[in-house]
Amino acid sequence: MDILHSAYNPEHFREQGHALINLLADYLTDAQSSRPSLPVIPWRAPDEQYEHWKNFLAVPGSTEDFFHKILKDSIHLHQPRFMGHQVCPPAPLSALAGLLGGLLNNGMAVYEMGGPATAIERLLIEKTAQVLGFDARQAGGFLTSGGTLANLTALLAARSRYAGAHVWKDGHQKPLALMVSAEAHYCVDRAARIMGWGDAGIIKVPVNERFQMRTDLLEMLYRQALEQGVEVIAVVGSACSTSTGSFDDLAAIGRFCHSRNLWFHVDGAHGAALAFSRQHRAVLAGIETADSVALDYHKMLMTPALTTAVVFRQDADSYGTFSQQAQYLFGETEREWYNVAKRSFECTKLMMSIKAYSLLYTYGETLFENYVDQVMENGRIFAAMIEAQPQWELAVQPQCNIVCFRHAPPGLSAEATDEHNLRIRRRILEDGRFYIVQTAINGHTWLRVTLTNPFTSAVEMEDLLGFCEKI
Ligand SMILES: Cc1ncc(COP(=O)(O)O)c(C=O)c1O
Known part of the structure; x- marks a missing residue:
């Protein structure tokens, strides 16, 4: 068989697929057990990793070896000792x-290149809008990478509404600005x-002692900007902030935006x-x-990256984002919900809707509710353990x-406590049996967990603290 036919051969695919699914199912059994055989993170420094793979790939081997090696050497989100960044262990079905x-x-840019996933995308957005409390008849949106x-896309829509429809053609006519908490994710600044x-x-x-936006300062900062000749067009609320997981008072931001006729965007990634x-859900009032609103299904809703919903209270706003024309793709009609690239940044796009919807279809939204409740409960348990x-x-009573x-043995100065916690985090990374991260709060080093694995229990949390105390 020639190489082209071999690469597309259905029977090879069946064989390789079965082997891979078997490998992954065994891997999951092991990862989710109380004593996984692999470290959570088999740490290698970047240059060492590069050399390692260069050497590995230089030697011919089987596809199975290739997959197995990637599996073994990657970071393992399905292990309950994974407590690091905000990416979730996806439900295998997704x-x-x-x-x-x-x-x-299916390329998704135009309807013809992905009809079913386009329709499912609209249904997923409708579901998301309804859960967020929008009027589903008015709301709309799409998925993005x-x-x-999603935050950039929503802010482009804000700009389109407030800077005039011709901003694409003529550029900015006046200095524009947005207001956002000092604790917001860096992508808003970007x-x-x-x-x-x-x-x-x-x-x-500025933020308060719980790292939430000081909404009492919005009016003053807004006036200050006006006096300096800058036109504020939007306020971004964080739900929640990345570092400490703090939720801004969205109702207060909403009232302010309403009173000043500003765009209100929520980074709810x-x-x-x-x-x-x-x-x-009350914390999102x-x-x-x-x-x-931007919402990542790949962070807190069991779906593989990347799957982000950007939902607009008024569907019409979602069409203002890119007023660029691409006649060869879209034809004459203006608002075509089904030609998704008209509104999303991407042209070709992954069929992301089916990853999230496979879970909704099979298990219903109770699955998402149970997951959220479980990981939230884990946050509460861990905080109580620390206290x-x-x-x-x-650092702060967690909201999620x-x-x-941090570990603060008596007698250590503030600087020594920072160094001690830096050392702990470094040792954890190099050891590989747990994965946690670190963050800087008010100039000091803190350890940070995001408990996205629903099977992390008090046992793993206690083990983590015990391990740290021995460093
Ligand atoms: C609050 C917040 N917004 C935005 C992002 C960026 O999301 P993504 O990694 O999906 O681009 C993150 C990621 O951690 C986040 O925590």
Whole structure:
């Protein structure tokens, strides 16, 4: 068989596929057991990693070896000792939907290149809008590749509404700005700068002792900007912030935006998922007054990266984002919900809707509610554990499954405590049996966990603290 036919051979695919699924199922059994055989992170420094793979790939081997090696050497989110960044261990079924999408490779830019996934995308957005409390008849939106892009996209829609429809053609006629908490994810700052607004275009609102935006300062900062000749067009609320998982008072931001006729965007990349939980959605009160919301299904809703919903309270706003014309793709009609590239940054796009919808279709939204409730409960348990131990400190009472904490043995200066915690984090990384991260809060080093694995229990949390105490 020639090489082309071999690469597309259905029987080879069947064989390789079965072997891979068997490998992955065994891997999951092991990863989710109480004593996984692999480290959570088999740490190698970047240059060493590069050399390692260069050497590995230089020697011919079987496809099975290749897959097995990648599996073994990667970071393992399905292990309960994975407590690091905000990416979730995807439910295996959604990964299968990803495989389906990968093989079909429907390009999605225009309707003809992905009809079913386009319709499912609209249904997923309708579901998301409804859960967020929007009027589903008015709301709309689409999926895009990550929270970073979703935030930029929503802010482009804000600009389109307030800077005039001709901004594409004529550029900016006046200096524009947005206001956002000093604790917001860096991608909001980046979005303002991508739009060419520069330093003056991003007004960082100070935070309170819980790292939430000081909404009492919004009016003063707004007036100050006006006096300096800068026109504020949007306020971005964080739900929640990345570092400490703090939720801004969305209702207060919404009221302010309403009073000043500003765009209200919520960066809910991590925490907007709480809308699926009856127990926890109250922290999002006011989100339904937002003009737009970004929500990552790959952070808190069990779906493989990247799957982000950007939802607009008024569907019409979602068409203002890119007023560029691409006649060869879209034809004459203006608002075509089904030609998704008209509104999303991407042209060709992954069939992301089927990854999230495979879970909704099979298990219903109770699955998302149970997941959110479980990981939130894990945040509460871990924080209580920290509080109960005299040598451990909480940076702030957590509002979700992001917990910042540190080991503070008596007698250490502030600097020595920072160094001690840096050392702990370094040792954990190099050891590989746990994965946690670190963050800087008020100039000091704190350890940070995001408990996205629903099977992380008090046992793993206690083991982690015990391990740290021995460093
Ligand atoms: C609050 C917040 N917004 C945006 C992002 C960026 O999202 P993504 O990594 O999907 O681009 C993150 C990522 O951690 C985040 O925490």
